[in-house]
Amino acid sequence: MSQIEIKNVSVTFKAKQKDIHAVSGVSLSIQKGEVFGIVGLSGAGKSTLVRTINGLQQPTTGEVTVDGVNITKASKPQLAAARQKMGFIFQNFNLVNNRTIAQNIGFALTAANYQKDQQAQRIEELLGMVGLADRKDNYPEQLSGGQKQRVGIARALANNPDILLCDEATSALDTETAEEIVTILKDINTRLHITIVFITHQLEVAKSLFNRVAVMEDGRIVEQTTVYDLFADPKSQMGQRLVGTFLDTKLPDEVLFKLKQLSGQLLSLRYQGEDSLDPIITKIAKATGVEVNILQGRIEYIQNKAIGILAVFLTGDAPNITQAITAFKQAVDQVSEVAL
Template sequence: MIKLEQITKQFRLSNRTLTAVDAVDLEIREGEIFGIIGYSGAGKSTLIRMLNGLEKPTGGRVTVNGMEMSSISGADLRKARQKVSMIFQHFNLLWSRTVAENIAFPLEIAGVNKAEREPRVRELIRLVGLEGREDAYPSELSGGQKQRVGIARALANEPDVLLCDEATSALDPETTDSILDLLTDINKRLNLTIVLITHEMHVIRKICHRVAVMEAGRVVEMGDVLQVFRSPQQPITKRFVSQVTESPDVKQAISQLVRENPDGTLIRLGFVGERTGEPVLARLIRTFDIDVNILQANVSQTHGGTFGSIILNLVGDEPAVAEAVEFLHSEGVETEVIERD
């Protein structure tokens, strides 16, 4: 569906060349929700803009639905853009138009006549749940409602691909979830391929099928969301995963406990899918002569299944602790020893 081959984008600044995107290869399948996560400046924003030709790569090839976005221009590019639509962090609605007129805008661009525009706009308003707000101006809407208008507008020309540029970053957590539910719903209902960029692991966890992690213009890790959550490889990926699995309070509590219990080994256990239900811990406590202190435990729901994590402090003889860690390994539990600073 979407194929990026050795995509590079360089910006010439006054005194140096900035490589925003560095030789990225990606393949995104039809009908999937693909997330790209990275901190600001990682190049994800530039990358997503090359999918609809708002930015031209300085090297490599972008193909979307058989169209080579990186080489077409003029009328061909404008035509192609009608099938690769986009929603934005700050919604980018025209304040001079009502909700209905904003949604009609892409239809006007596509040359749809007025008689056909009206029923289509009504249908879209119903799809995003904004009945009764047709004649409101954007300034009268909440952030979540504005993004719903943005989504309706993006769907007007029945696109094949929807690009989401930090679409929930300006929204509060509750509204974020309702927008994510709407995106999941239209992904299923219209079999729409969705590519989203974000810096929030929560968004990836909640709706994405696959994820790519970007750092300094490169994709450093990629895979199924559940896989990445279970065993993140790169330090940056581990940091993103801990956004969801560790709250700041817990981090504080852990450092507090570390200070209070200078001895003992801190370990993090990861459970996936059915394993979350097995009594591994009970067996650990019964089998080994050590004290097990549970510092934190939680279960996260991802698109592909359940993911649980527990942080333990094991206190006892060093050989016994080592044996206990070995036991957890043999039980197929992801185990990671947390280093003391």
């Protein structure tokens, strides 16, 4: 049974006598213990949707059920009890600047009626979990952005939640620091078996952290799949756009300018698995009489499986180039003819 069930949820806001459909007819099932990602551009409705899970946003229509509790119809006591089992990690950290790190976490413990005489020990445990055991007496302004977000994670874990909701938790951080936060969250998910729902526009985070992913566009879910399948073969236009940007093999302008002076065809090849394409390229070049120049290539590992991307330029007689393109399309997972 799913831990989180979102059924036909819509959220509509009124603005200057105009309806804004932030979320439209979304249905999702999220399993206990998984890391589920929701990706999309700014304004896609991701934040609004995730706030329906803990009742911070009431749906206009539809239902949200968490651990068997209908959040949309829950009484105040029921909702308060459900929220106790959900931690929330914010994009902008939401720390109280005139209180120490320990006091910031203590607020969460006190709000949940955690026993006073056990709070100090719990704070030590939480800060140790995120690598900040020696920073409990510091103030937020004395910490880096990544350290502040670690405090945010510790605070979200204060009351032993079953679910962590993460709203763009890495978007305010540089790439290296974001990777550190992702590593901490993966460890927490593995060790504590906490379900994580993470919304982001950063596919770098998606490839490293998520098990399954939903793509949102204009308030709707346009694709649901495993994270590997999203990168390997996105079905929706938005999925293709996001993945295309992440796996971009755009050549430098100087190289493109030189290619334009030549007679040939630029191809973008995408394949799955770690095997090199060299034997296929050699075989096709020999069979068709074209010259195949490898211009650029990379391999990305998604869920421990490889996706390879190559940019190649074919030169030779036009009929032979056409024959080679056909051969590549039969041998490679995805082939795109790139206009110069």
